[in-house]
Amino acid sequence: MTDRLDLLYSETEDDLRAAVRALLADRAGHTVLLDRIETDAPYVPGLWKSLATDIGAAGLLVPEKLGGQGASHREAAVVLEELGRAVTPVPYLTSAVAATETLLALAAESAPAAGLLAAVADGGTVAVLAVPLSTAPDADPPHGPAVPAVADAPAADVLLAPRADGLYAVPAEEAAIEPQTPLDLTRPLARVTTEPGTGTRLAGPEAARAAVRRGLLAGAGLLASEQLGLAERCLEDTVRYTRERHQFNRPVGSFQALKHRMAQVWLDVVGARAAARAAADALAQGAPDAPLTVAVAQAYCSRVAVRAAEECVQLHGGIGMTWEHPAHLALKRAKADQLAFGPAGRHQDTVAALADLPAPR
Amino acid sequence: MTGPHPTAPGADELRALTRAFLDAHPPATTDRTDFLRARFDAGLAWVHYPAGLGGLDAPRALQAVVDAELAAAGAPDNDPRRIGIGLGMAAPTLLAYGSDEVKRRFLKPLWAGEEVWCQLFSEPGAGSDLAALGTRAVRDGDHWVVDGQKVWTSSAHLARWAILIARTDPDAPKHRGITYFVCDMTDPGVEVRPLRQITGEAEFNEVFLTGVRIPDAHRLGEAGDGWRVAQTTLMNERVSIGGARVPREGGMIGKLAATWRERPELRTHELHRRLLDLWVDAEVARLTGERLRQQLVAGQPGPEGSAMKLGFARLNQAISGLEVELLGDEGLLYGEWAMTRPELVDFTGRDAGYRYLRSKGNSIEGGTSEVLLNIVAERVLGLPSEPRNDKDVPWKDLAR
Known part of the structure; x- marks a missing residue:
């Protein structure tokens, strides 16, 4: 229950954060990203191996006996805070969280799922759920052969495809993956088609539905940490810029009209941190009310990230509207994240159902 | 205040001292004022205060050990809500700046609630x-x-x-x-x-x-x-703000949610969306308070405390405003306009109209929300202050 949630960061988590932050600063600064996002290969070469395998971030959710690091959602959430801060294109949320959590639900019953889980946990294999990025945890994903807006499909080695008769693991070379032009250039999307008969069946329909739901719930819950990191970074950049930028013979950050807006964003970030930590810890504990805590975190943090990114663009003035300044990377990620794993309204509906606040008849 | 005294008692010793004190002054048969005075003299009033002034030079966090023993024994307390200004504001200032004579004269009746x-x-x-x-x-x-x-x-x-x-x-x-x-x-x-x-x-x-x-x-x-x-x-x-754990729906949102559940005939879609917005915000505010509490317990106080009052004011105003609308015809009524003199203020007390009006003060009292936003911007975010023209001018020459 939320009364027992640990909302702080441990020393181990602080160390992991420092390692990820240093890696991203070294290899995936915004000029690197700007050079790559319009090419066919937006992912920075070698970065996934460094993060997933060398640091070991891909296996945080997976117990050691299943080939992982035996950590939890709390540590994965810290990795996502850093990935959100740097708006990094890596298939972490999709492969190391949503697909991994789905496979974890099946590993005890399915040898192929356990085998794939171990391969995904060491970072050598990238697996993504073949569902639209906007699929909410309590939604029924589409079962047709062609699925639009599958996040990180261009990076995937294996697609996890829900079909009417269960969940299938389909090798990427047996699927048709047509890249789409995404609003958020740092999270590539593709239309994925897996024909019936391809792939290995991991579970029947009922187990598949529960496993995918669990994967999407973890994705939604930890997305809140990505949104937290992004919002915090936007605020820091905005504060730094408005302290330095002078107009009317003063730093523009000394004007109360701007200061109050930044202070409001700070209040939102403080709330987002509590909400995101609560979601991560509830998932880590397997708390019975984790679905409610996740819905609260999503309903709140998606709004905070968009607001922080929009304020970042506005308070930067003209420079914030240029392609060369990274503010637009954060804005596009924040806006796309608002839809990822279900829009805020959908999470509010979940709150209404779980907190007994029914809609009018 | 400095750290604990080198010979300060630890938790076990405080527990033993409290039990011995309770044996000597059984709450059931001791007059309330006598009990409180004796508790002060025993150094169990506020253990982090100096010996002789109601304390034992112990770490502040250990007060919880004493309080738990006293509560378990059904001991009377000093009704801290009635004497909040004395305990929270006057006492620390008297302790820091008062002469020995001043401290000895004022602290005991202040703590025991004999002098408001x-x-x-x-x-x-x-x-x-x-x-x-x-x-x-x-x-x-x-x-x-x-x-x-x-x-x-x-x-x-x-x-x-x-x-x-x-x-x-x-x-x-x-x-x-x-x-x-x-x-x-x-x-x-x-x-x-x-x-x-x-x-x-x-x-x-x-x-x-x-x-x-x-x-x-x-x-x-x-x-x-x-x-x-x-x-x-x-x-x-x-510092005195923040303390106890709050359960989900613990504040004003609980009143609104209860009305929503009990009165399905009042529900509309527009009100439903706003209710859910506020419910989520209130839950996040609760988690923020809980996180702040955990930081304080872990000895890592952060600037998040400034966020609490700002959020609390905005939420109370929005929640009580929605509640008046939800009530429809009943929202047009008001309990009682008579000029009473309440001794204790309960923000969630009385009717929705009262809560709506009283919560308007939440963004004014104890620092307006606008001033608090300035404080966040300047002290937390490090933004430059507005140019000032009142700092080095004699007070008598300032515009009034």
Whole structure:
């Protein structure tokens, strides 16, 4: 229950954060990203191996006996805070969280799922759920052969495809993956088609539905940490810029009209941190009310990230509207994240159902 | 305050001391005031205070050990809500700046609730800009003579003593000409009048000071150093906020959610969306408070405390406003306009209309939300302050 949630960061988590932050600063600064996002290969070469395998971030959710690091959602959430801060294109949320959590639900019953889980946990294999990025945890994903807006499909080695008769693991070379032009250039999307008969069946329909739901719930819950990191970074950049930028013979950050807006964003970030930590810890504990805590975190943090990114663009003035300044990377990620794993309204509906606040008849 | 005394008792020792104290003063058969006085003398009142002044020089966190033992034994407490200003603001300032004689005279009856304290800070012309205050204190031999007007004083009509800041040097810039005093509320020059507020009741007072005589022995800190002394008071006001765990739906949102569940005929889609928005915000505010509490327990206080009051004010206003709308025809009614004088204020008490009106004060009292946003922007985010033209000007030359 939320009364027992640990909302702080441990020393181990602080160390992991420092390692990820240093890696991203070294290899995936915004000029690197700007050079790559319009090419066919937006992912920075070698970065996934460094993060997933060398640091070991891909296996945080997976117990050691299943080939992982035996950590939890709390540590994965810290990795996502850093990935959100740097708006990094890596298939972490999709492969190391949503697909991994789905496979974890099946590993005890399915040898192929356990085998794939171990391969995904060491970072050598990238697996993504073949569902639209906007699929909410309590939604029924589409079962047709062609699925639009599958996040990180261009990076995937294996697609996890829900079909009417269960969940299938389909090798990427047996699927048709047509890249789409995404609003958020740092999270590539593709239309994925897996024909019936391809792939290995991991579970029947009922187990598949529960496993995918669990994967999407973890994705939604930890997305809140990505949104937290992004919002915090936007605020820091905005504060730094408005302290330095002078107009009317003063730093523009000394004007109360701007200061109050930044202070409001700070209040939102403080709330987002509590909400995101609560979601991560509830998932880590397997708390019975984790679905409610996740819905609260999503309903709140998606709004905070968009607001922080929009304020970042506005308070930067003209420079914030240029392609060369990274503010637009954060804005596009924040806006796309608002839809990822279900829009805020959908999470509010979940709150209404779980907190007994029914809609009018 | 400094750290624990080298010979300070630990948790086990405090538990044993408390049990021995309870054996010697059984709560069931001991008069309440006698019990509280004895508890003070035993150093179990506030264990982090010095020995002889109600404490044992122990770490502040260990008070919980004592309180748990006392609560388990059904011991009476000092009704801290009734004497909050004394405990939270006057006492730490008396401890930090009072002479030995002052500390010995005032702290015990303050803690035991035998003498209520109030705070004479705000003035009609000095609200957000408190340092501009104009109440004058003029030296007269061994005394100071005070003339002026204070406002928004809770408990003034119940108080025996007040902490007071007054202007002693009008020629100095405003922050440097203020002195801090203990004021006797029974002085014939003190007149307390109820201040009726928009809810109809009068929680607060106006206090008129005319030729009030204060012995120099009741000055706290040096003459002209009152602003710095007042920072101790105000800092402790903030420390005393935050404490207990709050359950989900623990505040005003619980009232609104209960009405929503009990009255399906009132529901509309538009109200439903706003309810869910506020429910989520209230839950996040609760988690924020819980996170702050965990930080304090872990000895990592952060600046997040400033967020709490801002969020609390906005939420209470929005929630109570929605509640009035939800109630429809009943929202047009108001419980009672009679001018009562409540001793304790319960923000979630009474009806929705009362909550709506009372919560308007939440973004004004204890620092307006606008000033708090400035504080967040400047002290937390490090943004530059607005250019100021009042810092080095003598107080008497400032625009009023």
